[in-house]
Amino acid sequence: MVLPWSAYAPQTPPLTDVDTPAWSEYISRMDRESIIVRCPQCGAKNRIPANRWGDNKAVCGRCKSPLPPSGLFPDRPVSISDDTFAGEVLGFEGPVLVEFFSPRCGHCQRLAPVLDELASVYAGRVKFATLNIDQGHMIASQQGVDGTPTLFFYKRGRLVDRVVGAVPRPELVRHLDSLTS
Numbered sequence: 047m048v049l050p051w052s053a054y055a056p057q058t059p060p061l062t063d064v065d066t067p068a069w070s071e072y073i074s075r076m077d078r079e080s081i082i083v084r085c086p087q088c089g090a091k092n093r094i095p096a097n098r099w100g101d102n103k104a105v106c107g108r109c110k111s112p113l114p115p116s117g118l119f120p121d122r123p124v125s126i127s128d129d130t131f132a133g134e135v136l137g138f139e140g141p142v143l144v145e146f147f148s149p150r151c152g153h154c155q156r157l158a159p160v161l162d163e164l165a166s167v168y169a170g171r172v173k174f175a176t177l178n179i180d181q182g183h184m185i186a187s188q189q190g191v192d193g194t195p196t197l198f199f200y201k202r203g204r205l206v207d208r209v210v211g212a213v214p215r216p217e218l219v220r221h222l223d224s225l226t227s
């Protein structure tokens with residue numbers, strides 16, 4: 047079974063599966079080595095390797111426009127940590143949704159595909175980030191998170207809205223629309 051990448055614990059598949067079409071699809075959509083950045087000029091989607099994120103030199107493969115720094119708005123959630131939170135969220139100019147989650151939390155697992163889908167819908171407008179609090183909860187504590195899933199919405203580094211629990215998609219859309227309005 048192939049899990050969506052933000053099911054949080056993608057297993058490394060057996061090597062024999064690597065060349066199957068299904069696994070190629072999995073790689074291109076779900077590995078954490080690269081992100082898709084939509085060109086602000088022409089709308090083309092560009093794949094940026096992880097080691098190029100934020101080097102400010104990437105250009106669009108189609109129109110050669112510079113792509114936004116830091117993979118501005120990837121079209122799926124990016125994994126962040128206590129160490130990268132400040133740069134990815136507080137130092138980010140645009141709106142950011144941060145999901146504080148635990149891989150052991152059933153509500154988080156149910157919410158994951160919804161966030162994946164919404165990250166694609168809001169690509170270019172909202173950055174989606176996920177922080178696994180089992181791997182570090184310093185930031186979660188600092189931000190006042192006391193359960194999972196908790197969604198915090200930031201704008202120019204300021205916490206402006208919050209949602210606790212696996213709320214239905216329409217409610218998330220309402221919060222996202224208000225974040226971007």
Ligand SMILES: [Zn+2]
Nearest residue numbers: 085088106109
């Ligand atoms: Zn372009």
